[in-house]
Amino acid sequence: MDKYKIIIPEPCHENWDKMTPDNNGRFCLSCSKTVVDFTKMLPDEIQQYFISKKGNNICGRFKNSQLDQKIIQIPSRVLYSQTHYHKIFLLALFIAMGTTLFSCSDKNGDKQKIDKVEIVSPEHEGYATGGLPMPKNDTISNNNAVDYNSIKNQAELDVLAHPEIGMTKFYEFIQKNYKIPNTSENRTGTVYVSFIVEKDGSLNNIVIKNDFGFGSGKEAIRVLKMSPKWVPGKINNQLVRSAYNLPIKFKY
Known part of the structure; x- marks a missing residue:
């Protein structure tokens, strides 16, 4: 190249x-x-x-x-x-x-x-x-007290929530277990989903933000509920619940 x-x-x-x-x-x-x-x-x-x-x-x-x-x-x-x-x-x-x-x-x-x-x-x-690159020390100053019981977004975490099996294998798991909606059309679609990564690594409060019809969102929820556990996020080395937004693209 x-x-x-x-x-x-x-x-x-x-x-x-x-x-x-x-x-x-x-x-x-x-x-x-x-x-x-x-x-x-x-x-x-x-x-x-x-x-x-x-x-x-x-x-x-x-x-x-x-x-x-x-x-x-x-x-x-x-x-x-x-x-x-x-x-x-x-x-x-x-x-x-x-x-x-x-x-x-x-x-x-x-x-x-x-x-x-x-x-x-x-x-x-x-x-x-x-x-806007960060300063050379790669740190963000934050003197505010942290509420470890509230749900955090990924930008607030010191250690990001992520699948135990890795993101690549996580997507492979979804593609393998996702059942094609009942339609004869050949199409590409994206399901936008949000969920909470709990402190034990389970996924909770799964919500479909947008899908492409034909039951695609409902099927995405079914697969996510059976997915392998995630590694929960951390702040100051303490486990916290965190919100995660994920686009999932399907093609058939």
């Missing part, structure tokens, strides 16, 4: 601490959009987030350690389109293997080398318009 050196000349330098907190991160008044906090997400979670938001522009915040390996994926339809080729330097694309790059310059304006560029098909595309 060919390699391309790409420099993004104008990374985002807005102050994270001055943004307004919201559910997914913080709201930036300068660009009037939410900057998603990816610092506490696993690579699989980040990948699924980008898949679910395909076609949208996304601003995100990452740890410095998440930016150590500079790999960019370029959508083939953009790379080989002469009318859009001049815009390639504006892209900062999600990397399916877990390494994500939102800026090719550090906070001092020094250019950084991109180690690898991959050409991907449209179904694996992810877009970003800018990013």
Whole structure:
């Protein structure tokens, strides 16, 4: 696979601490959009987030350690389109293997080398318009007392909730046990589901946010109820209940 050196000349330098907190991160008044906090997400979670938001522009915040390996994926339809080729330097694309790059310059304006560029098909595309890497110590200060009995979102956790068998095998389990809805149509559909990962690793309060009909949401709930246990999230080394949002894509 060919390699391309790409420099993004104008990374985002807005102050994270001055943004307004919201559910997914913080709201930036300068660009009037939410900057998603990816610092506490696993690579699989980040990948699924980008898949679910395909076609949208996304601003995100990452740890410095998440930016150590500079790999960019370029959508083939953009790379080989002469009318859009001049815009390639504006892209900062999600990397399916877990390494994500939102800026090719550090906070001092020094250019950084991109180690690898991959050409991907449209179904694996992810877009970003800018990013806010964390300070070098990779820590977030928080002097507020923690309520260990309340349900946390993944961004609040020190250790993220995740399947004991790993996210890849978890998706394989779902695909293996999911029964195709009663329809003769050949179709691709995505079920968006949320649930609570309990302290014992079980999944509870499974709710379908959106499905594609034909009983697809009900069947997703059935499979999730029989899924292997998860590793619960932690804050300050204490187990907590946490909310998890998951898009599940089916094709038949």
